[in-house]
Amino acid sequence: xxxxxxxxxxxxxxxxxxxxxxxxxxxxxxxxxxxxxxxxxxxxxxxxxxxxxxxxxxxxxxxxxxxxxxxxxxxxxxxxxxxxxxxxxxxxxxxxxxxxxxxxxxxxxxxxxxxxxxxxxxxxxxxxxxxxxxxxxxxxxxxxxxxxxxxxxxxxxxxxxxxxxxxxxxxxxxxxxxxxxxxxxxxxxxxxxxxxxxxxxxxxxxxxxxxxxxxxxxxxxxxxxxxxxxxxxxxxxxxxxxxxxxxxxxxxxxxxxxxxxxxxxxxxxxxxxxxxxxxxxxxxxxxxxxxxxxxxxxxxxxxxxxxxxxxxxxxxxxxxxxxxxxxxxxxxxxxxxxxxxxxxxxxxxxxxxxxxxxxxxxxxxxxxxxxxxxxxxxxxxxxxxxxxxxxxxxxxxxxxxxxxxxxxxxxxx
Numbered sequence: 244x245x246x247x248x249x250x251x252x253x254x255x256x257x258x259x260x261x262x263x264x265x266x267x268x269x270x271x272x273x274x275x276x277x278x279x280x281x282x283x284x285x286x287x288x289x290x291x292x293x294x295x296x297x298x299x300x301x302x303x304x305x306x307x308x309x310x311x312x313x314x315x316x317x318x319x320x321x322x323x324x325x326x327x328x329x330x331x332x333x334x335x336x337x338x339x340x341x342x343x344x345x346x347x348x349x350x351x352x353x354x355x356x357x358x359x360x361x362x363x364x365x366x367x368x369x370x371x372x373x374x375x376x377x378x379x380x381x382x383x384x385x386x387x388x389x390x391x392x393x394x395x396x397x398x399x400x401x402x403x404x405x406x407x408x409x410x411x412x413x414x415x416x417x418x419x420x421x422x423x424x425x426x427x428x429x430x431x432x433x434x435x436x437x438x439x440x441x442x443x444x445x446x447x448x449x450x451x452x453x454x455x456x457x458x459x460x461x462x463x464x465x466x467x468x469x470x471x472x473x474x475x476x477x478x479x480x481x482x483x484x485x486x487x488x489x490x491x492x493x494x495x496x497x498x499x500x501x502x503x504x505x506x507x508x509x510x511x512x513x514x515x516x517x518x519x520x521x522x523x524x525x526x527x528x529x530x531x532x533x534x535x536x537x538x539x540x541x542x543x544x545x546x547x548x549x550x551x552x553x554x555x556x557x558x559x560x561x562x563x564x565x566x567x568x569x570x571x572x573x574x575x576x577x578x579x580x581x582x583x584x585x586x587x588x589x590x591x592x593x594x595x596x597x598x599x600x601x602x603x604x605x606x607x608x609x610x611x612x613x614x615x616x617x618x619x620x621x622x623x624x625x626x627x628x629x630x631x632x633x634x635x636x637x638x639x640x641x642x643x644x645x646x647x648x649x650x651x652x653x654x655x656x
Contacts, residue, residue: 339438343370343371344369344500345500346368346499347498348366349365350364350493350494351493352493354491360382360383362381365377370508372400373398375508378396393412395408395409405422409514413518413586416520417520417522418520418521420521438461444459445459452496455474465488476500518585527587527594533592537588541584544580545557547611548578552609554573554606555573555608560606600621602620603620604618610634617633617634627643629641631646
C-alpha cells in the first residue's frame with residue numbers, strides 16, 4: 244500500500260470532520276511533502292514547523308495528518324516524541340505569546356518580617372490590552388486578628404498601565420491614569436518576563452493533577468518556577484513560583500487560553516455610589532456630603548489599629564522630626580480593623596473645612612475611651628464655639644477659653 248493511501252485511510256478513521264477544501268489542502272500538502280522526500284537521500288527536521296502549526300491553530304485532523312507523514316518517513320518533523328516528552332520550552336513561550344485571552348486561578352501566600360502574613364486567592368483574566376484580577380485578600384500582623392477583603396483590579400496596558408482597584412465592601416475605588424510599569428499588578432506579564440531567563444531545565448514527562456504533562460523548572464535570582472505543560476498543545480496547565488526561601492509562594496491552576504471574555508468585564512468606570520481616589524492628583528470624589536461622623540469614624544479606626552491609643556499625628560499634630568518618626572513607626576505597626584469603613588473620609592472632611600476653621604489635633608497618646616482628654620477640635624463658620632472630640636468619641640461644643648492648652652505651643656511660650 245502506498246504512503247498516500249495510508250494517509251487517506253487515516254482520514255477515514257478519524258472522528259474529526261473538516262471541510263472538503265481543508266481535506267484537499269492537507270492531502271495536497273502531504274503528497275507534496277512525500278514527493279519532496281523521495282527526491283532526497285536523507286530528511287532533516289524543519290525546526291520551525293511545530294511553532295507554525297500551533298500558531299496557525301491547525302485542527303486536530305491536520306496535526307494528525309502531518310504527524311502521520313513524519314512517522315511514515317521515519318522522521319520526527321516536530322522534534323516531539325509521541326508521549327510529548329520532546330516539547331521544547333521555546334514552544335511553550337511562543338504559544339503563550341500567541342494566545343489572545345488567558346484565564347487562571349491563583350493562590351498566593353507571603354510571610355514578611357515582623358510576623359506579617361498575607362494570603363490571596365482569586366482569578367486573573369487577560370484580554371489584550373486589559374488585565375482583570377478578582378481576589379480575596381487576608382492580612383494578619385503578628386498574633387493579631389485576620390482581616391479579609393475583596394478587591395477587583397483592572398489594568399489597561401495601552402494607556403500607561405492605567406488602572407482602577409475596587410473595594411466593594413467599602414464602596415471605594417483607587418484610580419491611576421498612569422501607573423507606570425509595576426508587574427505586581429500584572430501577574431501574567433511578570434511571569435512571562437521571568438520565564439525568559441534562559442536557565443530552564445526540562446524534567447521530562449510527569450503526572451500532575453491526574454494528567455500527563457511535560458515539566459520545566461526555571462531559576463531566577465531568588466525565585467524558582469515550575470511549569471507543567473500539556474504535551475499536545477505545549478501550553479501551561481499549572482505554574483508554581485516560590486521565593487524568599489519558600490516564604491513567598493504562588494500557584495496558578497485552571498489555566499485556559501483563547502476563551503471568550505466579555506468586554507464589560509474590563510470596564511474601568513467605578514459605580515456611581517463609590518468614593519474614588521485619583522492617585523495622581525490625590526483628588527477624592529465623594530458622592531455624598533461629608534460630616535463630622537466620618538471624622539469620628541476614622542479617628543476610631545486609627546486608635547483601634549494601634550491597640551487603643553490615638554495616633555501621634557492626624558492631619559496635623561506635634562511638630563518636629565521625632566514626632567514624624569514616631570508617626571511613621573505607628574503606620575508600620577498598625578493592623579487592619581474589621582468594619583473600619585471607608586478610609587480617608589475623615590481626612591477628606593478636614594481638607595474640606597473652610598478657611599479659618601482653626602483645626603487642631605492633640606490626640607497623641609490619648610487612650611480610646613478617655614472622656615477627660617480632648618483629641619481634636621475645629622470651629623464652624625460663624626460659630627462662637629469649637630467642636631471638640633474627646634477620647635470617648637463624644638463631640639461637644641466648647642468655648643474658646645475652655646479649650647485645653649496645646650502642649651507644644653505652651654512650651655514655646
